[in-house]
Amino acid sequence: MSEIKKFMYVNRKAPYGTVYALESLEVVLIGAAFDQDVSLAFLDDGVFQIMKGQDTQGVGMKNFSPTYSALGDYDVTKLYVERESLEERGLTLDDLLPLKYEDEDDDWAEKDSIKLVSREELAGLMEDQDVLLNF
Amino acid sequence: MATLHTVNKSPFEKNSLASCLSHLQSGYAVLLFEDGVYGALRGTTIATRVEDAVKSGRVYVLGEDFKARGLDEGKMIEGINVVDYAGFVDLATECDRVQSWL
Numbered sequence: 001m002s003e004i005k006k007f008m009y010v011n012r013k014a015p016y017g018t019v020y021a022l023e024s025l026e027v028v029l030i031g032a033a034f035d036q037d038v039s040l041a042f043l044d045d046g047v048f049q050i051m052k053g054q055d056t057q058g059v060g061m062k063n064f065s066p067t068y069s070a071l072g073d074y075d076v077t078k079l080y081v082e083r084e085s086l087e088e089r090g091l092t093l094d095d096l097l098p099l100k101y102e103d104e105d106d107d108w109a110e111k112d113s114i115k116l117v118s119r120e121e122l123a124g125l126m127e128d129q130d131v132l133l134n135f
Numbered sequence: 136m137a138t139l140h141t142v143n144k145s146p147f148e149k150n151s152l153a154s155c156l157s158h159l160q161s162g163y164a165v166l167l168f169e170d171g172v173y174g175a176l177r178g179t180t181i182a183t184r185v186e187d188a189v190k191s192g193r194v195y196v197l198g199e200d201f202k203a204r205g206l207d208e209g210k211m212i213e214g215i216n217v218v219d220y221a222g223f224v225d226l227a228t229e230c231d232r233v234q235s236w237l
Contacts, residue, residue: 013148014145014148014170014173014204015204016170016200016203016204017143017144017145017169017170018170044147045145045147045148045170045173048173048204048205051204051205051206052205053206053207054203054204054205055202055203055205056202056203057202058198058199058200058202058203058219059199059200059203061203063203065205088147088179088180089147089173089176089179089180090176090177090178090179090182090210095205
């Protein structure tokens with residue numbers, strides 16, 4: 001249990017239409033208890049998971065998007081968003097939730113959890129992981 | 136002899152919407168719902184094809200699904216009509232048949 005491994009959760013599905021997005025979030029929160037080096041990747045339709053302004057009242061499902069804002073409190077502070085996936089969907093960073101965390105190594109300064117990366121950079125980050133979990 | 140075509144899959148994950156748009160006949164209505172509502176977004180890789188469908192027929196989006204996903208009408212392709220669940224039922228009864236593109 002002493003060795004810290006690099007875990008990346010790879011999110012490629014839109015929320016609500018299937019249960020993948022919610023399941024991924026639940027596994028991330030459970031996994032956060034194990035003190036590993038965790039990051040999340042949002043690519044393809046996965047970028048829709050962190051759209052701001054979600055309002056599920058009309059569809060009778062739980063809006064789980066506010067939970068992404070709590071990830072910082074669980075030391076999940078690296079959320080990689082693929083730039084090309086946003087562009088293909090007509091989206092920009094402004095369309096996404098303003099997810100932040102407080103950096104304990106920098107006097108608890110508030111910082112952005114979302115890191116915009118290119119497809120090439122994301123491929124490199126994936127290559128760097130010990131464990132990749134796809135949803 | 137109008138057909139209501141419904142699409143509930145993301146156009147970026149499946150070709151259901153692309154195939155639907157390729158099979159439209161005059162008098163058609165297209166309704167986007169569930170993950171199909173992403174087809175109503177402006178500036179996407181499939182937006183021009185949806186805009187063409189809006190010009191020569193009726194295209195609808197289920198508002199409840201659109202809102203659930205954080206989308207607003209400012210992001211929607213012009214000319215698409217928003218309906219609610221009752222409107223969905225009305226469309227289904229007005230048309231002669233319904234084709235569900237899964």
